[in-house]
Amino acid sequence: MDVLILAPQPFFIERGTPIAVRNLATALAKQGHHIDLLVFPGGKKLDINGVDVHRIPHLGFLSDIGPGFSIRKLIADIVMLPKAATLLRRGRHDLVIAVEESAYIALVLRHFFGVPYICDIDSSIPEQLDDKFNLPSWLVRLFERAEGRAARGAIGAITCCRALADITHAHAPDLPIQTLEDIPLTDDAPSLPVPEDCQFDVPVIMYVGNLEAYQGVDLLLDGFAAAVAKGAIAQLVIIGGAPAHVSALRERAQKLGITAQVSVLGPRPVAQIGRYLAQATIVASPRTKGRNTPMKVYSYLDSGRPLLATRLPTHTQVLDDDIAMLVDPDAASMARGITALIDDPSLRSRLANAAQIRVQSEFSRPAFERKLSRFMTEKIMPQIGMAQPNTRRNFEPRPATPDLHRDTWEKPSIENNK
Incomplete structure (x- = not known):
């Protein structure tokens, strides 16, 4: 089957959705499908067997587009539409997989070319916009x-968590939906040298990710300060974040009187995430808002370290008390969770071991590929009259659209994770 994936992000960069797109394209190609992947300018060149990468024109003001809504991203989406039409005009694609807002592009182009599409949903756009701009209810x-119209025009949907599957089901009750959770990023060996900036003789509580308000890092800091005030001996290590967020967090630690016990390291390469997590005693996800499960959670679960997380739907759709220390989203509860894990090595070991078993059975790469293959062969391909693909690893070369625009390179960093 020939598949066109519309991914409105720079590619490839170490950030939540581009990582998920890479995993999806790689798995589909491995299953015998041929993939055309249309992306924004930027990112590093990535060779995937069976995947041809195409980019929209590299206009100067469309470079380095970040996550979330922006006027530049909206303009890039508009530019993507005619490029997608050019690829579909060849008449060989059997299916479009439309990531995030590109579902609206796929909906428009289906009327002209008749190619069915799947929505690949990593977030609810109305919720995302409302959280950022506090929109009036009528606009939400x-x-x-509009989100519902895009879902009802599709023949299937892929979501990254159950909460988004529920939203999509509410829009389109009869739509086949498959939840594909993210895959852990901890591929580098913990046996590599210990990072020089992460060597401590006390238990380490570690957070990895961006420092946006919804991540709840302020809550983690307040809870840690409360635990220290009651006698806990530990080091809080925070990795990631833009310079302004890093500075603000250091100032907050100073006001709380715990500067010596808090290390705000800033962004580090995602390729080294395993090295850093190997130095942790406890890993933390204190998120306070949002529905989608943070990508970092899957790496945490696979790290061999116990996970401390807030007891909110963003976490509980994946986590439970068997594999994580779940606490209410307030400083006192966070402090109690930190203290309980520091004081009880057997509890830490039990949670960490159970988490790794859960990852291997439900959230590993083989599990991801198995779920995707079953969804495509049982739910999607019969709708478009396609037989099961002949799985193969060597693909015949096909003429590709020349890419006249040079790739730009971005430094991958841990701050970009979900």
């Missing part, structure tokens, strides 16, 4: 209707 409802 308008965006929700």
Whole structure:
């Protein structure tokens, strides 16, 4: 089957959605499908067997587009539409997989070319916009209707968590939906040298990710300060974040009187995430808002370290008390969770071991590929009259659209994770 994936992000960069797109394209190609992947300018060149990468024109003001809504991203989406039409005009694609807002592009182009599409949903756009801009309710409802229209025009949907599957099901009750959780990023060996900036003689509580308010890092800091005030001996290590967020967090630690016990390291290469997690005693996800499960959670679960997380739907759709220390989203509860894990090595070991078993059975790469293959062969391909693909690793070369625009390179960093 020939598949066109529309991914409105720079590719490839070490950031949540581009990582998920890479995993999806790689798995589909491995299953015998041929993939055309249309992306924004930027990122590093990545060779995947069976995947041809195409980019929209590299206009100067469209470079380095970050996550979330922006006017530049909206313009890039508009530029993507005619490029996608050019690829579909060849008449060989059997299916479009539309990531995030590109579902609206796929909906428009289906009317012209008749190619069915799947929505690949990593977040709810109405919720995302409302969280960022505090929209009036009538405008939220308008965006929700548009989101529903895109879902009802699809022949299937892929979501990254159950909460998004529930939203999509509410829009389109009869739509086949498959939840594909993220894959752990801890591929580098913990046996590599210990990072020089992460060597401590006391238990280490570690957070990895961006420092946006919804991540709840302030809550983690307040809870840690409360635990220290009650006698806990530990080091809080925070990795990731833009310079402004790093500076603000250091100032907050100073005001709390725990500067010596807090190390705010800033961004580090994602390729080294395993090295850093190997130095942790406890890993933390204190998120306070959002529905989608943070990508970091899957790496945490696979790290061999116990996970401390807030007892909110963003976590509980994946986590439970058997594999994580779940606490209420307040400083006192966070402090109690930190203290309990520091004081009880057997509890730490039990949670960490159970988490790794859960990852291997439900959230590993083989599990991801198995779920995707079953969804495609049982739910999607019969709708478009396609037989099961002949799985093969060597692909015949096909003419590709020349890419006249040079790739740009971005430094991958841990701050970009979900």
